[in-house]
Each structure stands twice: as C-alpha cells, then as structure tokens.
Amino acid sequence: xxxxxxxxxxxxxxxxxxxxxxxxxxxxxxxxxxxxxxxxxxxxxxxxxxxxxxxxxxxxxxxxxxxxxxxxxxxxxxxxxxxxxxxxxxxxxxxxxxxxxxxxxxxxxxxxxxxxxxxxxxxxxxxxxxxxxxxxxxxxxxxxxxxxxxxxxxxxxxxxxxxxxxxxxxxxxxxxxxxxxxxxxxxxxxxxx
Ligand SMILES: *[C@@H]1O[C@H](CO)[C@@H](O)[C@H](O)[C@H]1NC(C)=O
Ligand SMILES: *[C@@H]1O[C@H](CO)[C@@H](O)[C@H](O)[C@H]1NC(C)=O
Ligand SMILES: *[C@@H]1O[C@H](CO)[C@@H](O)[C@H](O)[C@H]1NC(C)=O
Ligand SMILES: *[C@@H]1O[C@H](CO)[C@@H](O)[C@H](O)[C@H]1NC(C)=O
Ligand SMILES: *[C@@H]1O[C@H](CO)[C@@H](O)[C@H](O)[C@H]1NC(C)=O
Ligand SMILES: *[C@@H]1O[C@H](CO)[C@@H](O)[C@H](O)[C@H]1NC(C)=O
Ligand SMILES: *[C@@H]1O[C@H](CO)[C@@H](O)[C@H](O)[C@H]1NC(C)=O
Numbered sequence: 001x002x003x004x005x006x007x008x009x010x011x012x013x014x015x016x017x018x019x020x021x022x023x024x025x026x027x028x029x030x031x032x033x034x035x036x037x038x039x040x041x042x043x044x045x046x047x048x049x050x051x052x053x054x055x056x057x058x059x060x061x062x063x064x065x066x067x068x069x070x071x072x073x074x075x076x077x078x079x080x081x082x083x084x085x086x087x088x089x090x091x092x093x094x095x096x097x098x099x100x101x102x103x104x105x106x107x108x109x110x111x112x113x114x115x116x117x118x119x120x121x122x123x124x125x126x127x128x129x130x131x132x133x134x135x136x137x138x139x140x141x142x143x144x145x146x147x148x149x150x151x152x153x154x155x156x157x158x159x160x161x162x163x164x165x166x167x168x169x170x171x172x173x174x175x176x177x178x179x180x181x182x183x184x185x186x187x188x189x190x191x192x193x
Contacts, residue, residue, distance in 0.1 A: 020183055021180060024179045036049045047154065049065060061186075064183065073085060075095050083192060088107055091161040092159060093160045095192060108134060126179075127179055140175075141175040142172040143158045143175055
C-alpha cells in the first residue's frame with residue numbers, strides 16, 4: 001500500500017511540467033520573493049500577473065499565477081503559438097507577445113541552466129542561473145530596482161535581469177538564481193500581457 005502511494009506520488013511529480021518562479025538570494029531582502037509577469041517583463045511585488053483571454057475563446061484556462069515551462073523556455077500559456085522567453089541585449093528578461101515572435105534586435109534565447117547550490121555539507125538545492133550566449137562570459141541573475149513607471153504604480157519594486165555584455169543597471173541585488181517551483185497544471189493563463 002505504502003509502495004503504491006509512493007509510486008503514484010512520483011508519477012504525478014514527473015508529470016508536472018510548469019513552474020512558478022521565486023528568487024533565491026539568501027540573506028537579502030528579496031530572498032523567496034515571487035515573480036510575476038506583466039508588460040512583457042518579470043517583476044517582484046506585483047499583486048498578480050497581467051493576463052488576457054479574448055471573449056470569443058470558450059475555454060479560457062483558470063489563472064494560476066505566473067507559470068513558465070521547463071528550462072525557462074516559454075510561458076505556460078494556451079494561446080496558439082505560445083509566448084517565448086528571451087533576454088534583451090541589456091539583460092532584461094522578457095517574453096514575446098501573443099501571436100508574435102518579435103524580439104528586439106540582439107535579443108538572446110537560452111543561456112539558462114540548472115545548477116546545484118551547496119549551502120552546507122547536508123543542505124544542497126537546485127537553482128536556475130544564466131550564462132549569456134553572446135560569448136561575453138557575462139551572466140548571473142540580477143534583481144534590479146529599474147522598473148517602468150507604469151508598472152511601478154502597481155507596486156512592483158524590482159525587475160528581473162541577467163548579466164549580458166551590454167548590461168548597465170545600478171544597485172541590483174545579485175541572486176544565486178531562480179527557484180523553479182513545480183506546479184501541477186498545464187497553463188498559467190491564456191496569455192500574459
Ligand atoms: C496532478 O494533476 C493530475 C490531473 O489533474 C492529478 O491526477 C494528479 O493527482 C495531480 N498530482 C498531484 C501531485 O497533485
Ligand atoms: C503572482 O501574483 C499572485 C496574486 O495574484 C500570487 O498569488 C502569485 O503567487 C504571484 N506569483 C507567481 C509566481 O505566480
Ligand atoms: C477571436 O477573434 C479574433 C479577432 O477578433 C480572431 O482573430 C480569432 O481567430 C478569434 N478566435 C476564435 C477562437 O474564434
Ligand atoms: C532542459 O535542459 C537540460 C539541460 O540542457 C536538458 O537535458 C533537458 O532535456 C531540458 N528539458 C527540456 C524539457 O527541454
Ligand atoms: C545538518 O547537520 C547539522 C549537524 O548534524 C544539523 O544540526 C542540521 O539540522 C542539518 N541540517 C539539515 C538541513 O539537515
Ligand atoms: C550606463 O549607465 C549610466 C547611468 O545610468 C550612463 O551614464 C552610462 O552612459 C551607461 N553606459 C553605457 C555603456 O551605456
Ligand atoms: C534541476 O535538476 C535537478 C537534479 O537533476 C532536478 O531534480 C530538478 O527537477 C531540476 N529542476 C528543474 C526546474 O528542472
């Protein structure tokens with residue numbers, strides 16, 4: 001009986017393919033903060049993600065917060081074509097609009113990797129870190145106070161950035177990485193706006 005329960009448990013865990021994001025930055029004020037999507041960027045302290053589902057869609061998925069797919073590849077959305085995650089030349093992490101693959105010139109995809117973080121001899125964890133695929137050797141996850149005015153008004157205090165060749169933000173908190181926390185649903189929203 002116990003064995004059967006455990007097997008079920010593993011099977012269910014393996015089927016979870018979406019993740020919500022938290023900041024992993026021990027001993028900083030942003031450690032554990034939830035990250036929400038809005039205005040094509042990722043922000044801390046928002047009340048919730050900015051989402052949309054057109055009136056003529058009959059099966060809008062339940063809004064489940066801000067969910068991404070494995071390896072920070074895309075947003076977990078139902079809209080046909082999906083929404084890809086990319087990095088602007090200056091390091092801000094963004095996602096494409098629905099029905100568009102448009103990324104500004106010099107944007108980068110990929111670069112994320114799952115690393116082991118050893119906190120002590122008996123405590124190790126996993127976190128997603130970033131190495132820019134621009135050959136610069138720059139990288140790292142940075143939580144920066146540079147927030148657009150329109151989003152600042154909604155309560156966001158920080159934006160998600162990563163290190164790139166052209167990164168030029170000030171007063172950022174260097175995070176160890178992002179924690180991708182599995183969630184057992186397929187979609188976080190129809191689309192993020
Ligand atoms: C995940 O969702 C599926 C389908 O709704 C359900 O059968 C399964 O028990 C869930 N697993 C967990 C760990 O909640
Ligand atoms: C986003 O905001 C909602 C509040 O609507 C919150 O419940 C959620 O945990 C936040 N973060 C993520 C990663 O979804
Ligand atoms: C909903 O309407 C938009 C245009 O207003 C159209 O492009 C889209 O195909 C429609 N979707 C469905 C599911 O009918
Ligand atoms: C995520 O990245 C790892 C390492 O590159 C790779 O082995 C794995 O297949 C990727 N997962 C998915 C679902 O693409
Ligand atoms: C690690 O080991 C120490 C000493 O044995 C113990 O006090 C501590 O609770 C352990 N921590 C974890 C996370 O297991
Ligand atoms: C970096 O930003 C500072 C102030 O924000 C600005 O003065 C400087 O010109 C920028 N450098 C580059 C290379 O863009
Ligand atoms: C990171 O790697 C560990 C070890 O392989 C794995 O257990 C964990 O699920 C991975 N995390 C993500 C979000 O892929």
